[in-house]
Amino acid sequence: xxxxxxxxxxxxxxxxxxxxxxxxxxxxxxxxxxxxxxxxxxxxxxxxxxxxxxxxxxxxxxxxxxxxxxxxxxxxxxxxxxxxxxxxxxxxxxxxxxxxxxxxxxxxxxxxxxxxxxxxxxxxxxxxxxxxxxxxxxxxxxxxxxxxxxxxxxxxxxxxxxxxxxxxxxxxxxxxxxxxxxxxxxxxxxxxxxxxxxxxxxxxxx
Numbered sequence: 001x002x003x004x005x006x007x008x009x010x011x012x013x014x015x016x017x018x019x020x021x022x023x024x025x026x027x028x029x030x031x032x033x034x035x036x037x038x039x040x041x042x043x044x045x046x047x048x049x050x051x052x053x054x055x056x057x058x059x060x061x062x063x064x065x066x067x068x069x070x071x072x073x074x075x076x077x078x079x080x081x082x083x084x085x086x087x088x089x090x091x092x093x094x095x096x097x098x099x100x101x102x103x104x105x106x107x108x109x110x111x112x113x114x115x116x117x118x119x120x121x122x123x124x125x126x127x128x129x130x131x132x133x134x135x136x137x138x139x140x141x142x143x144x145x146x147x148x149x150x151x152x153x154x155x156x157x158x159x160x161x162x163x164x165x166x167x168x169x170x171x172x173x174x175x176x177x178x179x180x181x182x183x184x185x186x187x188x189x190x191x192x193x194x195x196x197x198x199x200x201x202x203x204x205x206x
Contacts, residue, residue, distance in 0.1 A: 021059050023049050025073055028066055029114045037067065037121035064125065067118045068134045072141055074115045078104035079145055086152060094158040094205065101149065102198040105172075109179035111187040116180050139173070146172050150205070159205050168204060175200070 027049040031040045042063050046053055060066040078101065085097045108115045122138075125131040146169035153159035183191060 020051060020055055023051065024056060024059060024066065025070055028063075028070060032067075032114050032117055033112075037117055042066075064122065064128075064131050064134060067122060068138055071115055071118055071122075071138050074104075074108060075142055075145055079149075082149055094153050094202070097149070097153070098201055098205075099198055101146075101172075102194055102201060105176050105179070105197055106191070106194045109176065109183055109191060111183040111191075116183060119177075119180050120184050142176075143169050143173050153205070163205055171204065172201065 024045060027045050028040065031044050031048060035044070040063065042053075042056055045051075045063075045066075046056055049056075060069065081100050081104070082097055085100050088096070107113060108119075110116060122131055122135050126135060143166075147165045150159060150163065150165040150168055154161055154163065154165065179192065182189075
C-alpha cells in the first residue's frame with residue numbers, strides 16, 4: 001500500500017529561513033564544534049559571521065535561545081526528510097520513513113554531534129527558569145513532531161490504529177534522550193547501531 005497523496009498534500013511545509021539567520025545557525029554550530037557551548041558567545045558569532053549585533057538580536061535574545069533554535073532546526077531537517085520519503089511513490093510501507101527517523105536519532109545521539117552538545121549544555125542550565133522553559137518547548141516540539149509521524153503512518157494503514165501515537169512518541173523521545181545522556185556518560189562504549197534503533201522502533205509499532 002502506498003502513502004495516499006491526499007495525506008501527503010497536508011504535510012507541514014518548513015518555514016523559509018532567511019540567509020542571515022541560516023548564517024547565524026551555521027556559524028554557531030561551527031563555533032560549538034571548535035570551542036564547545038560554554039565558551040561560545042554571541043560576540044564570537046558576530047565576529048565570525050560578520051553580521052552586526054543588531055542583526056543577531058533581531059532573531060534571538062541570547063545564546064541559549066539560539067542554541068535551542070539549532071536543536072529545533074535539526075528536528076525540522078529530519079521532519080523534511082521524513083515527508084520527502086513519504087512522498088516518494090516507491091514508499092509502500094513503514095520501512096523507509098522509519099529508517100529516516102532512526103538515522104536522525106542515531107546522528108543526534110553521537111557524542112560529538114553539535115545537537116547533542118547543546119542538549120547536554122541546556123540540561124545543565126535548567127535551574128534558570130528561562131532555559132527550563134526553552135528546554136520544555138523543545139521537548140514538546142519533538143514530541144508533537146514524533147506523534148505526527150506516527151499519525152501519518154496510521155492514516156495510511158502502515159501502522160495499526162491500536163497504537164497510541166502520543167504514548168509511543170513519548171517512548172521514542174525518552175529513548176532518544178536516554179541515548180544522548182548515555183553517550184556523554186560513557187563515550188567510549190559503542191553506540192547502538194542504526195539497525196538496532198530501527199528494529200526497536202519497528203517492533204514497537206506492530
